[in-house]
Amino acid sequence: MKTLQRRKANKNILPYIVKDLRQLQHSYMPFIQNGGLFIESGQDYKMGEEFFLLLTLLDETEQIPLAVKVVWLASKDVKAPHKPGIGVQFLDIESPCKNKIETYLTGLLSSPTATATL
Numbered sequence: 001m002k003t004l005q006r007r008k009a010n011k012n013i014l015p016y017i018v019k020d021l022r023q024l025q026h027s028y029m030p031f032i033q034n035g036g037l038f039i040e041s042g043q044d045y046k047m048g049e050e051f052f053l054l055l056t057l058l059d060e061t062e063q064i065p066l067a068v069k070v071v072w073l074a075s076k077d078v079k080a081p082h083k084p085g086i087g088v089q090f091l092d093i094e095s096p097c098k099n100k101i102e103t104y105l106t107g108l109l110s111s112p113t114a115t116a117t118l
Helices: 021-027 096-104
Strands: 013-018 036-040 050-057 064-074 085-090
Touching: 013 021, 013 036, 021 036, 021 096, 036 050, 036 064, 050 096, 064 096
Parallel strands: 013 050
Antiparallel strands: 036 085, 050 064, 064 085
């Protein structure tokens, strides 16, 4: 896993809990290399900023630590139905998280349902 420089404690690690398949489908970004997630957030991030995401998927009890990089910004001025937040790319090329997410979303990835980013 990639080593990141220590920064402010409030932005170095971000916990993110995905409670159901609808939320996972809504936030997953399969078009990002290595996979990624859109995370609703009011905090200010910059493109290219790196940090750790502590991801909890559905009913799993274990958090998955992921090194991520900001690749998408939705400002506070974004128009409904979209929400402000960030899109993050998984930095670990061999991350089992992408495969795990896509297994959960089997059959839903080609669905015409709107997502947080498209």
